[in-house]
Every structure is written in C-alpha cells, then in structure tokens.
Amino acid sequence: MSAMILVVEDEPAIQELLSLNLRHAGFEVRVASDAAGARQAVHERLPDLVLLDWMLPDSPGIRLAKWLRSSERTREVPLIMLTARGTEQDKIDGLEAGADDYVTKPFSPRELIARVRSLLRRRAPQLGGDAIDAGDLHLDPDTCRVTGAGQALPMGPTEFRLLHFLMTHAERVYGRGQLLDQVWGDHVFVEERTVDVHIRRLRKALEPAALGGYIHTVRGAGYRFSTTQEP
Numbered sequence: 001m002s003a004m005i006l007v008v009e010d011e012p013a014i015q016e017l018l019s020l021n022l023r024h025a026g027f028e029v030r031v032a033s034d035a036a037g038a039r040q041a042v043h044e045r046l047p048d049l050v051l052l053d054w055m056l057p058d059s060p061g062i063r064l065a066k067w068l069r070s071s072e073r074t075r076e077v078p079l080i081m082l083t084a085r086g087t088e089q090d091k092i093d094g095l096e097a098g099a100d101d102y103v104t105k106p107f108s109p110r111e112l113i114a115r116v117r118s119l120l121r122r123r124a125p126q127l128g129g130d131a132i133d134a135g136d137l138h139l140d141p142d143t144c145r146v147t148g149a150g151q152a153l154p155m156g157p158t159e160f161r162l163l164h165f166l167m168t169h170a171e172r173v174y175g176r177g178q179l180l181d182q183v184w185g186d187h188v189f190v191e192e193r194t195v196d197v198h199i200r201r202l203r204k205a206l207e208p209a210a211l212g213g214y215i216h217t218v219r220g221a222g223y224r225f226s227t228t229q230e231p
C-alpha cells in the first residue's frame with residue numbers, strides 16, 4: 001500500500017501542483033485547505049506524512065504542528081513545513097514546533113519528492129537489533145520505545161534514530177556532517193543547523209527523566225553521548 005500524504009495548503013494552484021507531483025510519484029494524496037479541514041482529515045485517517053503550509057487562513061501552520069505533536073496518536077507523524085518565508089529564524093521556529101523538515105516556496109517538485117521519500121524512510125527505520133542500556137536510559141529498537149529511570153520518554157522518529165546512533169557509538173564525538181550521513185542517510189537537502197535543532201529536541205525529550213545531560217556538546221567538534229552527565 002502506498003503512503004498517504006496529507007497536503008494542507010490554501011492556495012489552489014500550489015495545492016494542485018503538490019497533489020499532482022505526489023500522485024505522480026506514487027503516493028496517495030488527501031488535501032485540506034485550512035487547519036480545521038486538516039484536523040478533520042487527521043481524525044478520519046492518520047496520514048503517513050503531513051505537508052503543512054505555514055500561512056493558513058484560519059490558524060497558523062505552526063499551531064497545527066504543535067497540535068500534531070501534542071497528541072499520542074499523531075506525535076510521530078512526519079511533518080514537512082511549507083513556507084514562503086526564507087529567513088533562518090522561521091525555519092528554526094518550524095523545526096522547534098515539531099516539523100521534521102521544511103521546504104521554502106517556490107520549491108522544486110523533484111526536491112520536494114526527495115525530501116518526502118527521505119522522511120518516510122527515516123520514519124520506518126528498521127533499526128532492529130538488541131535493546132540498549134546506558135546509565136539510566138533504555139532504548140528498544142523493536143518497539144521504538146525509550147525509557148529513562150523507568151519512565152517512558154516519547155520522542156519523534158528523527159530524535160529516536162539520533163539517540164540510537166549516539167547510544168550505539170557512546171563516548172565518541174561526531175560532527176554535524178557525520179551525523180547527517182549516519183542518521184539522516186542523505187543530507188543533500190538538509191542543512192547542518194538542522195542537527196542542532198534535533199539535538200535540542202532530543203535533550204528536551206530526555207528531560208522528564210533528567211537525562212538531557214547525557215548528550216554532550218563538544219565545542220567546535222560536534223556531539224557525544226556519555227552517561228557522565230554534563231554539569
């Protein structure tokens with residue numbers, strides 16, 4: 001069965017362009033023209049991925065992104081923000097709100113499809129392998145669950161992969177480019193700053209168990225996982 005993409009976009013021409021290209025690439029497409037329609041569509045059927053316009057007529061896209069991330073059912077749905085704005089801060093805001101990636105309009109359909117495919121691959125990581133314990137942290141690749149000191153620590157698919165990689169390569173320092181290669185797989189379209197945002201999200205996800213300090217920043221070099229908590 002092909003993956004179902006929910007396109008949330010109010011401009012008819014762009015909605016049409018997106019649908020056409022996604023269908024051509026073999027995806028099933030549903031469209032919504034505003035945030036209310038998007039919520040309705042998500043209630044009816046959980047999409048495999050959401051393409052979300054930043055500027056919607058009834059509610060900011062960023063609010064819809066936060067709504068998706070706040071509920072257990074939709075927390076892990078991959079999310080790409082579509083934005084006409086090109087400033088670095090807007091991209092970062094979108095990623096902080098829970099988006100996994102962003103595309104700036106006007107976009108190349110080829111690039112968009114590549115990003116969609118890349119994100120879907122990341123969502124179905126097929127990591128497999130044994131559960132890993134490090135300090136108070138427990139990660140199970142089979143169930144995609146992380147617990148810290150016995151407490152469930154929900155996190156997005158990218159944070160999970162990132163944590164899995166870092167835990168299986170503990171005490172070693174990895175630069176942003178290396179992490180993009182290892183965790184994202186193809187970093188043709190992903191900027192290195194994206195890594196920093198996901199590291200922040202990962203630390204935040206570990207915080208309920210007070211384990212964010214396991215992720216060390218090594219100045220000028222990158223990041224390292226260590227059960228020695230950073231002060």
Ligand code: CA
Pocket residue numbers: 009010011053054055056057
């Ligand atoms: Ca719009």
